[in-house]
Amino acid sequence: MSERPQVTPFRPTAVALDIDGTLIDHDEGLSPAVVDAVRRTAAQVPVFLATGRAWSTTMPVAERFGLPTGGIVVVSNGARTMRYPDGEVLDERTFDPRTVIASVREHAPNARMAVEEYDGTYLVTAPFPEGDLGKNAKIRVVSDDELAPEPVTRLIIRDPEQSEADFVRLAERLGLHGVGYFVGWTAWLDIAPEGVDKSTGLKVALAQYDLDASGLLAIGDGRNDIEMLTFAGHGVAMGSAPDEVKSVADEVTKSVTDDGVAAVLNRYF
Structure with a gap:
């Protein structure tokens, strides 16, 4: 009788995190438990903020979490990928509106x-x-x-x-x-x-570390996170996410008000 092949447990080599509705609530509230989990994670693997926000409003969030100097953020829904905190543009996509x-x-x-x-x-x-x-x-x-x-x-x-x-x-x-x-x-x-979403910037970010998407853990709550969650090796939707976001995720965690990000990161880091 042949043995069943063993399934290797997922182990993140990088983490991508949406901001609004995922890391912070709509009143800009920030949980100490989430801050602690993100900082502990960033000390072990690259952590990328991946957001619809602009660079100018993303940088203060990176500072609040104390992300390491030289890290990468994906802003404007993937249209711009930048190094933190100096603002070096690694990739930019534009269109005529x-x-x-x-x-x-x-x-x-x-x-x-x-x-x-x-x-x-x-x-x-x-x-x-x-x-x-x-x-x-x-x-x-x-x-x-x-x-x-x-x-x-x-x-x-x-x-x-x-x-x-x-x-x-x-x-x-x-x-x-x-x-x-x-x-x-x-x-x-x-x-x-056209064709630009958060996964566009994450491909650029991962390449900077010679990593691929199979080891990426991504967490988000919005429709603009769908491509990121399906691109990642393991995609997690927040509990408050719309059904169409939850349906493409590998897992659904608790809401932002219940420290859903911390619940996921604490399993791995």
């Missing part, structure tokens, strides 16, 4: 739009709700024509008067071609270069 801007004005005339400049300033067509673009974000209001004179890493669309479901339908109506998109946890739509 002018056609999308015109389509948004046609289908959602009251929507607010924003793009991020290199210095971290947001150009916006109208002020966003307080805190949406990060605490203390630098913002400059411009016209639609002034919003994107050059290619950008992403275009943000926001309408506080609409719902998440409304924006799922809006994305379908916009007839987006040549770009990708992610619907956020509220009436928020991120438009990205």
Whole structure:
């Protein structure tokens, strides 16, 4: 009688972590248990923050967790991969958003739009709700024509008067071609270069350490985490994630308010 082949237990060689709804709650709250788990993990393997946030609002989070100097963060949903804390750009993907801007004005005339400049300033067509673009974000209001004179890493669309479901339908109506998109946890739509998602930046990050995705542990809670979770050797969805995110994950952990990230990392590190 032949023996069954042994299954090698998963052992992470690197970790990718979403920020909002995964590491911190929507009030920017940070659990000491999660901080301790992430710091302990970062002392043993590379830890990559992989977020829809801009570099300017990601760097303070890396500082709060005390991530090692010389580490890598994936920002703007994978459109920009950078070294921390000096801001060296390792990879950048851009697109021309002018056609999308015109389509948004046609289908959602009251929507607010924003793009991020290199210095971290947001150009916006109208002020966003307080805190949406990060605490203390630098913002400059411009016209639609002034919003994107050059290619950008992403275009943000926001309408506080609409719902998440409304924006799922809006994305379908916009007839987006040549770009990708992610619907956020509220009436928020991120438009990205075609074929670019968090896994795009993580491939660059892993290559810096001569690692591959088979040893990557990834944890996230949003629709923009789906590609990251399926790319990783082991993908974990937060307990508060939408069903479509949970369905692609290898595991579902507790919510951010119940220290779901710590529960996973403490098993390995």
